[in-house]
Amino acid sequence: MRLAPRIAFAALFLSLARFTVPGIATAVREAIELRPLPVEERRVEMFGPFYEGVMKAAATLSPDEPIAFLVGDDFGTGLFMNFYLFPRRTALYADVDSYRAGQDAPERIILAGGEVRFIAYAEARAAEMGTSHVAAPLEPSAETAMQFDIPLVSSGDGPIRDRYTTEAVMVNAGDQEATVTIRMNPAGRVATVTLAPGEMRTWNDLVYQLFSTLDAGWLRVQADQPLRSRFWFVNRAVPDADVLPHATFARSFRIPHRAGSRIWLLNPHDRRLPIRLGEGEHFLDPRTLVPIEWPVDLVVTSEAELYVYQSWRDASGATYFHWPEGS
Amino acid sequence: MTGAIITAIAFPLIGAAVARLAGGGPRFLLGVGTTGFVLYATMLLRLPMLPVMIVLLLAAIAVLASFPRRAPRESVQTSAAATVVTIAPVVFLLFASAIIPLRDYDGRAFWVLKAKAIANERMVDGPFFRGEHGPNPKNEYPLLVPIANAAVMVAGGSSDDLAIRWMYVLALGSFALHARRYVGAWPAALIPWLPQFAISPEGGALSAYNDIFLAAFAGCAFFELVERASPFRFGVWLSFLVLTKNEGLPFAVLLLAAAVVIWRRRLPAALPAFGAALCTLLAWRSRVEPTDDDPLILLLSTLPERTERLLPAINGYLAYAGDLEQWGLFWIAVALAVILLAMRRDWRTLAVPLILMIGMSAVYIAAYMVTTWQLQDHLAASADRLLMHLVAPALYLIGSAARPRAG
Numbered sequence: 001m002r003l004a005p006r007i008a009f010a011a012l013f014l015s016l017a018r019f020t021v022p023g024i025a026t027a028v029r030e031a032i033e034l035r036p037l038p039v040e041e042r043r044v045e046m047f048g049p050f051y052e053g054v055m056k057a058a059a060t061l062s063p064d065e066p067i068a069f070l071v072g073d074d075f076g077t078g079l080f081m082n083f084y085l086f087p088r089r090t091a092l093y094a095d096v097d098s099y100r101a102g103q104d105a106p107e108r109i110i111l112a113g114g115e116v117r118f119i120a121y122a123e124a125r126a127a128e129m130g131t132s133h134v135a136a137p138l139e140p141s142a143e144t145a146m147q148f149d150i151p152l153v154s155s156g157d158g159p160i161r162d163r164y165t166t167e168a169v170m171v172n173a174g175d176q177e178a179t180v181t182i183r184m185n186p187a188g189r190v191a192t193v194t195l196a197p198g199e200m201r202t203w204n205d206l207v208y209q210l211f212s213t214l215d216a217g218w219l220r221v222q223a224d225q226p227l228r229s230r231f232w233f234v235n236r237a238v239p240d241a242d243v244l245p246h247a248t249f250a251r252s253f254r255i256p257h258r259a260g261s262r263i264w265l266l267n268p269h270d271r272r273l274p275i276r277l278g279e280g281e282h283f284l285d286p287r288t289l290v291p292i293e294w295p296v297d298l299v300v301t302s303e304a305e306l307y308v309y310q311s312w313r314d315a316s317g318a319t320y321f322h323w324p325e326g327s
Numbered sequence: 328m329t330g331a332i333i334t335a336i337a338f339p340l341i342g343a344a345v346a347r348l349a350g351g352g353p354r355f356l357l358g359v360g361t362t363g364f365v366l367y368a369t370m371l372l373r374l375p376m377l378p379v380m381i382v383l384l385l386a387a388i389a390v391l392a393s394f395p396r397r398a399p400r401e402s403v404q405t406s407a408a409a410t411v412v413t414i415a416p417v418v419f420l421l422f423a424s425a426i427i428p429l430r431d432y433d434g435r436a437f438w439v440l441k442a443k444a445i446a447n448e449r450m451v452d453g454p455f456f457r458g459e460h461g462p463n464p465k466n467e468y469p470l471l472v473p474i475a476n477a478a479v480m481v482a483g484g485s486s487d488d489l490a491i492r493w494m495y496v497l498a499l500g501s502f503a504l505h506a507r508r509y510v511g512a513w514p515a516a517l518i519p520w521l522p523q524f525a526i527s528p529e530g531g532a533l534s535a536y537n538d539i540f541l542a543a544f545a546g547c548a549f550f551e552l553v554e555r556a557s558p559f560r561f562g563v564w565l566s567f568l569v570l571t572k573n574e575g576l577p578f579a580v581l582l583l584a585a586a587v588v589i590w591r592r593r594l595p596a597a598l599p600a601f602g603a604a605l606c607t608l609l610a611w612r613s614r615v616e617p618t619d620d621d622p623l624i625l626l627l628s629t630l631p632e633r634t635e636r637l638l639p640a641i642n643g644y645l646a647y648a649g650d651l652e653q654w655g656l657f658w659i660a661v662a663l664a665v666i667l668l669a670m671r672r673d674w675r676t677l678a679v680p681l682i683l684m685i686g687m688s689a690v691y692i693a694a695y696m697v698t699t700w701q702l703q704d705h706l707a708a709s710a711d712r713l714l715m716h717l718v719a720p721a722l723y724l725i726g727s728a729a730r731p732r733a734g
Contacts, residue, residue, distance in 0.1 A: 005729040008660070009513055015655030016520040023526030024416055027423035027533060035426050039489060043428050066461075079436035082462050086440060086486070087447045089461045 053116025155207035174225030249305035250326020330490025360567035363471035434535025442476030510726030546719025562597030566604030664728035680720035
């Protein structure tokens with residue numbers, strides 16, 4: 001080479017070496033540091049606790065058991081775990097709705113981004129909902145009560161995207177600490193809540209938060225202090241929140257026919273309750289809540305008090321209720 | 328380490344046999360390309376992978392034992408210093424890649440995942456590629472390199488990503504050493520020093536992106552063409568190009584168009600290998616469904632409506648070429664070489680490299696114009712890697728400009 005090209009080449013070479021030399025030096029240094037470690041420990045060192053947690057969790061399963069990853073926006077992490085766990089089958093879902101919609105979705109779920117462990121679907125659902133509420137404003141009623149019944153509560157999923165919860169607010173209106181006993185029927189689960197005087201507590205998925213399960217039914221609430229409260233039936237997918245009144249029991253209810261509606265029959269007693277639906281004789285099991293469809297106007301009568309109401313939904317998924325006064 | 332040793336021995340052995348038959352060529356790159364191509368085609372024909380690998384290896388040994396070594400072509404003008412400068416970064420990169428597990432995005436999310444699937448299923452259109460196994464992103468990406476990776480995994484009995492790490496570094500070294508014959512020892516020595524080739528986490532030798540292979544195969548085809556060497560070998564390189572990445576097909580077509588002008592009646596020798604690769608690609612594509620990539624061929628019809636993205640795409644593309652951290656003064660040197668050669672009126676030297684560089688850049692800019700990505704995101708994710716593909720013609724210009732003017 002002549003002199004001018006040599007100088008030009010040297011300048012060009014230095015412009016490359018300025019970045020390449022430190023880059024290669026970093027890689028070599030890292031290699032020297034990692035070299036004493038077994039390969040898996042090198043990856044733990046490089047990719048941190050999530051990698052380690054997933055590999056340990058996966059090792060507890062049989063090799064052919066698939067794993068679902070709920071990854072949110074972070075599909076990269078999911079794809080990498082798919083890479084490391086291969087040939088174990090994995091499935092990546094952005095959210096709980098995608099998981100629900102997935103065909104053959106694996107039963108085992110790992111939530112990306114958090115502590116690495118298998119979680120139940122209900123827990124994943126709760127984690128995704130976080131603490132956000134649909135009902136607004138989240139204020140209790142002005143009236144107080146020490147015992148009341150909420151005719152419908154739910155924590156569960158409807159058709160894809162429909163996600164039902166019960167939101168609630170409770171305030172201890174007394175001047176003593178309140179012990180509130182909440183019984184979920186017909187399952188019979190019982191939870192106790194303690195509220196300091198004036199304390200307000202809220203729930204965005206009451207049934208799951210109190211009973212750690214996805215279920216539907218009705219609630220009996222008993223407190224040793226007066227409570228101000230309000231409950232909402234929520235479909236988070238719409239989003240839609242309907243205030244749930246206290247059940248007002250009576251022996252006879254008249255329900256007008258509405259196409260596509262459901263009629264709910266609530267037996268608050270600990271015994272079977274004979275009832276008359278139109279012209280027919282039937283029984284309601286103890287503490288049960290039974291939905292039925294009825295093709296014409298319906299009169300429900302019984303020897304003892306019960307509660308009857310009606311619900312329907314529109315195309316958007318919003319739910320509507322008719323809370324009749326009985327007689 | 329077993330995988331690394333297999334990589335360092337088996338591919339050069341197969342490549343040496345092909346080079347013996349074809350009259351030369353970089354052994355490692357020929358070995359990887361031949362292994363990938365042969366297994367691609369035979370797996371499509373439902374031939375079992377492992378026996379084909381064994382036959383390929385035995386055939387390579389038989390060829391080397393049966394066919395006499397030909398007299399070398401004109402010797403490479405080199406120097407010990409240039410050789411040391413070329414090899415030094417490769418040695419350090421081999422050390423690092425033998426120890427550090429894979430950590431790049433595309434390598435783990437797409438390319439080596441495909442290799443694992445092929446090694447596991449011994450098929451290129453099996454359950455994984457039919458979407459029956461789990462996530463199979465970028466399902467339509469050609470599989471030559473993942474198949475070669477899978478061969479290493481099968482031979483070594485491990486699908487750990489460390490098994491295939493040397494392939495990318497050795498491809499870089501093989502490309503640089505091969506380029507010496509055509510661009511000169513010192514210009515070729517620049518290749519493993521280019522930060523984008525050596526250390527970039529996206530596309531560099533420590534990643535498992537396939538752009539080094541694409542750049543190398545395109546470069547080898549370009550060298551055959553520009554030196555009017557062997558149409559047959561040119562066709563072989565085109566076949567590897569087509570099966571390596573989606574960008575390989577337009578690149579091969581462009582090279583073929585240039586070859587029509589340069590070789591005329593000699594061109595048919597290039598066509599069997601290219602045609603076979605094209606048939607392999609089309610046959611495979613007919614059996615697998617695309618997943619999540621832009622349908623660029625369909626989107627090209629929207630080009631007239633996307634003219635507002637033309638200048639931003641060109642500016643962005645050029646801005647990445649000027650990124651000192653990835654390219655140093657390389658592309659500036661290329662521009663100066665073009666000016667110098669133009670001042671010398673050396674149109675014969677300028678023509679083919681410029682046509683290829685401008686032609687492929689036009690293809691890439693058209694893709695940037697019609698893509699559904701945000702332009703800046705797409706540029707950031709790909710421009711540096713696309714520029715890698717043009718390195719051989721660019722170096723050829725630098726090498727030509729550095730040589731004393733003929734006559």
